[in-house]
Amino acid sequence: xxxxxxxxxxxxxxxxxxxxxxxxxxxxxxxxxxxxxxxxxxxxxxxxxxxxxxxxxxxxxxxxxxxxxxxxxxxxxxxxxxxxxxxxxxxxxxxxxxxxxxxxxxxxxxxxxxxxxxxxxxxxxxxxxxxxxxxxxxxxxxxxxxxxxxxxxxxxxxxxxxxxxxxxxxxxxxxxxxxxxxxxxxxxxxxxxxxxxxxxxxxxxxxxxxxxxxxxxxxxxxxxxxxxxxxxxxxxxxxxxxxxxxxxxxxxxxxxxxxxxxxxxxxxxxxxxxxxxxxxxxxxxxxxxxxxxxxxxxxxxxxxxxxxxxxxxxxxxxxxxxxxxxxxxxxxxxxxxxxxxxxxxxxxxxxxxxxxxxxxxxxxxxxxxxxxxxxxxxxxxxxxxxxxxxxxxxxxxxxxx
Numbered sequence: 001x002x003x004x005x006x007x008x009x010x011x012x013x014x015x016x017x018x019x020x021x022x023x024x025x026x027x028x029x030x031x032x033x034x035x036x037x038x039x040x041x042x043x044x045x046x047x048x049x050x051x052x053x054x055x056x057x058x059x060x061x062x063x064x065x066x067x068x069x070x071x072x073x074x075x076x077x078x079x080x081x082x083x084x085x086x087x088x089x090x091x092x093x094x095x096x097x098x099x100x101x102x103x104x105x106x107x108x109x110x111x112x113x114x115x116x117x118x119x120x121x122x123x124x125x126x127x128x129x130x131x132x133x134x135x136x137x138x139x140x141x142x143x144x145x146x147x148x149x150x151x152x153x154x155x156x157x158x159x160x161x162x163x164x165x166x167x168x169x170x171x172x173x174x175x176x177x178x179x180x181x182x183x184x185x186x187x188x189x190x191x192x193x194x195x196x197x198x199x200x201x202x203x204x205x206x207x208x209x210x211x212x213x214x215x216x217x218x219x220x221x222x223x224x225x226x227x228x229x230x231x232x233x234x235x236x237x238x239x240x241x242x243x244x245x246x247x248x249x250x251x252x253x254x255x256x257x258x259x260x261x262x263x264x265x266x267x268x269x270x271x272x273x274x275x276x277x278x279x280x281x282x283x284x285x286x287x288x289x290x291x292x293x294x295x296x297x298x299x300x301x302x303x304x305x306x307x308x309x310x311x312x313x314x315x316x317x318x319x320x321x322x323x324x325x326x327x328x329x330x331x332x333x334x335x336x337x338x339x340x341x342x343x344x345x346x347x348x349x350x351x352x353x354x355x356x357x358x359x360x361x362x363x364x365x366x367x368x369x370x371x372x373x374x375x376x377x378x379x380x381x382x383x384x385x386x387x388x389x390x391x392x393x394x395x396x397x398x399x400x401x
Contacts, residue, residue: 027398028373029336029344029364031306031316039099040369040400045092048377050328050355050390053081053118056378057385073126075386084121086114087328087354101156105168110147110176113298113327113354115140120185133191141182142326146297148172150218167221174214174243177295178207206250206292214295216243234304241297248292298323312338328354342366346375356389369400 027042049059058072068076093107116124120138123131152170159165183202190196208214218241225233302320309315314336322328332350339345348360362375377392 025341025366026344026364027371028396029346029362031336038097038400040097040398042095042097042396042398044396046392046394047090048392049088050352051086052353052356052389053079053084054086054389055386056381056388056391068125077122082118084116084118085354088112103154105152105154105170107150112145115142115327123187128187128189131189135186135188137184137186139184141180141185143180145176145178146174147176148174148218162226164224167219169217169219172216172218172241173212175212177213180205200253203253204250206248208245208248214243214245216241230308232306234306236302238300239297240299243295245293245295250290250292298327328352330355358390371398
């Protein structure tokens with residue numbers, strides 16, 4: 001499979017040697033023509049699911065059943081990973097562009113992220129029955145989910161000959177917020193399954209009441225430095241944010257106890273973790289409950305180098321991280337090529353600790369004053385879902401006014 005990926009990328013590189021006149025008609029695949037946008041309306045959306053240890057067949061099974069098949073369970077248990085990383089995100093939005101320098105936007109985003117030791121992930125996915133008579137421990141558990149709705153404006157801050165700075169800022173509301181962090185968790189299941197012996201160290205659980213849970217600001221900023229006609233270095237920081245929570249509970253736990261009762265699904269959105277702990281362990285757990293007024297969601301940082309092969313073809317290499325690597329790092333190399341004034345494509349290969357290997361294919365087609373873009377990450381997941389660890393889909397439509 002790696003040989004196929006390499007061939008596709010090299011084929012694209014060598015097919016782009018011919019020199020064509022410059023074209024900047026494109027509005028989505030515009031990394032090599034960042035000032036392409038004109039007055040118009042842009043509608044877009046994307047979804048992404050990635051993991052270092054789950055494959056795309058497992059995602060599908062959980063969405064439909066929701067449970068793992070016997071073959072998927074075996075594939076997970078037989079994996080050689082020591083940690084389980086999982087990241088799922090989705091976004092949709094509308095932008096109204098006044099010109100190349102100013103636009104208004106409405107965006108709705110959501111994500112879930114998990115990082116834990118393999119054994120503890122196995123316990124969460126399949127229950128504690130396989131661990132009877134055993135102790136399961138995790139050194140470092142992080143789980144976070146949130147949805148935001150933002151309304152704001154984007155504009156050019158500085159537009160020099162070599163340096164260009166752009167930014168966007170918006171008012172945001174927060175909902176579906178939940179966070180679980182732990183320095184150490186240990187669970188021992190009795191041989192007969194009669195009880196659990198639990199040891200919690202540095203556990204922090206935070207969540208807000210249902211509905212609109214907070215409000216705040218979020219901003220993006222990007223810097224492009226054009227060193228010469230062929231080389232551009234870019235730095236983008238997305239989701240610089242801060243939220244005021246209307247009513248948020250946070251429980252901090254450092255204790256040990258023995259429990260004989262019903263399990264709790266940490267991913268169940270209908271049930272409050274805090275309320276469950278209060279009702280189930282009110283007399284058992286030593287805990288400190290506080291009100292938290294502010295929260296900061298993960299920020300994404302991306303460093304990119306664009307090398308222009310000719311007027312129509314460019315190579316783009318990038319490295320990005322979410323929450324300083326806590327929820328993922330990803331490196332990618334891509335070829336962007338304008339085949340004519342109406343058709344542009346992008347082929348990419350990448351690897352991330354929350355996504356595995358990623359092969360991406362994107363196409364943008366422009367007709368009259370309309371531009372349509374479709375992108376797919378890991379198209380091979382349709383054919384070999386058990387060998388693919390992530391998938392993604394992005395769509396976009398731009399109407400020039």
